[in-house]
Amino acid sequence: MLCAIIMAGGKGTRFWPLSTEEKPKQFLNLLGNRTMIKMTYDRISKILPKDRIFISTTSKYKGLVLEQLKDISPQNIIVEPESRNTSACICLSNLYVKKKFNNCNVIVLPSDHLINDEKVFVDTVLEADKFLYSNDKSIITFGIKPDRPETGYGYINYDLDSSLKINKVISFVEKPNYTTALKYLNEGNYYWNSGIFVWNVNLILNLIDKYLNNTYKVLSPILELSDYECEKFINENYRLTDNISIDYGVMEKYSNISVIEGDFGWDDVGSWSSIDRYNKKDLDGNILNSSGVLMKSNNNTVLIKKKILLNNVSDLIIVETDEYIVVSSKEHAQDINLARDYM
Incomplete structure (x- = not known):
């Protein structure tokens, strides 16, 4: 059994x-x-x-x-x-x-x-x-x-x-x-x-x-x-x-x-990075869970509730919750959790 x-x-x-x-x-x-x-x-x-x-x-x-x-x-x-x-x-x-x-x-x-x-x-x-x-x-x-x-x-x-x-x-x-x-x-x-x-x-x-x-x-x-x-x-x-x-x-x-x-x-x-591996991306490698416009921007992960405009930026993580908006480079994403102690 x-x-x-x-x-x-x-x-x-x-x-x-x-x-x-x-x-x-x-x-x-x-x-x-x-x-x-x-x-x-x-x-x-x-x-x-x-x-x-x-x-x-x-x-x-x-x-x-x-x-x-x-x-x-x-x-x-x-x-x-x-x-x-x-x-x-x-x-x-x-x-x-x-x-x-x-x-x-x-x-x-x-x-x-x-x-x-x-x-x-x-x-x-x-x-x-x-x-x-x-x-x-x-x-x-x-x-x-x-x-x-x-x-x-x-x-x-x-x-x-x-x-x-x-x-x-x-x-x-x-x-x-x-x-x-x-x-x-x-x-x-x-x-x-x-x-x-x-x-x-x-x-x-x-x-x-x-x-x-x-x-x-x-x-x-x-x-x-x-x-x-x-x-x-x-x-x-x-x-x-x-x-x-x-x-x-x-x-x-x-x-x-x-x-x-x-x-x-x-x-x-x-x-x-695991979110990047398994979510659908656009032709420029962006992940966007809401509506918005991404101009000359690539390899960004955007998990937000409102419409967004990204212009000429790359390799960012942008996350919105009821309490916070967090913006980080992907290179230093591991530091996001460390920074929460200052919020």
């Missing part, structure tokens, strides 16, 4: 001012006419019934989840009272799944990623799930073959000599600089780390117990509590968990991790 946990507690501040702490990017229509979380939920719903799909989020976003995912049962929304990094979130979510289904495989999915080929995605998920039935001590992660020296993603170094589709992970690598990313691209035995994992629920909980014993000890009593008692217990004790990522806390310490290539058109939609 396979269950899914969709991680939807992130604050999405890299897309400020469109994405805010009140309504982060997973709840926005950034690419198309569905929100990112709705696209993720619809995608995994193709192979799983709704009672086996869980949403992990913070108390701040529970209302947005219920508003946007009409089919989800409130009992399948796992609520963190506060953000404590991914290890606590993973532990809590998998304990909930274990309470309901005891022994199953679990796929963990970010809520705000783009996947273009849903059929290939579904086939890859099913293949990973099948692999675990004969390799239940393994963890599988989905790797994306790089097509550029991307510095915004983590990487997976894997066993290039293997002839299998599912290969041994040698190591996880943090976000590199440009020179190192180009080296990884040329060497050919590195994937981008998609952040998608498949594991057996009992295996991941045993590993958290082993490597992050405090977190497991804090949260594991919920296995014996009623739903009402769980909520009260978590609200009182969640702050005592370790504030560390699952990558640092478990993945870097466990050797039996494999990677399957996810050739399904993936993007984590984590930067303004």
Whole structure:
């Protein structure tokens, strides 16, 4: 049996001012006419019934989840009272799944990623799930073959000599600089780390117990509590968990991790350049979501509510919200989020 946990507690501040702490990017229509979380939920719903799909989020976003995912049962929304990094979130979510289904495989999915080929995605998920039935001590992660020296993603170094589709992970690598990313691209035995994992629920909980014993000890009593008692217990004790990522806390310490290539058109939609990659452009490379006139202007991304005139400008990002108008060069788009502290 396979269950899914969709991680939807992130604050999405890299897309400020469109994405805010009140309504982060997973709840926005950034690419198309569905929100990112709705696209993720619809995608995994193709192979799983709704009672086996869980949403992990913070108390701040529970209302947005219920508003946007009409089919989800409130009992399948796992609520963190506060953000404590991914290890606590993973532990809590998998304990909930274990309470309901005891022994199953679990796929963990970010809520705000783009996947273009849903059929290939579904086939890859099913293949990973099948692999675990004969390799239940393994963890599988989905790797994306790089097509550029991307510095915004983590990487997976894997066993290039293997002839299998599912290969041994040698190591996880943090976000590199440009020179190192180009080296990884040329060497050919590195994937981008998609952040998608498949594991057996009992295996991941045993590993958290082993490597992050405090977190497991804090949260594991919920296995014996009623739903009402769980909520009260978590609200009182969640702050005592370790504030560390699952990558640092478990993945870097466990050797039996494999990677399957996810050739399904993936993007984590984590930067303004990803908006450029997937939105329709005019003949001069401009993206414009409203009416306006662009004279001798090229390669601009304009997301506004009013009519606009651009005259003889290039490589700009122009964003309008109810509170702000932001204008930035694309070259320094990564500084937009830093500047918000001055607003």
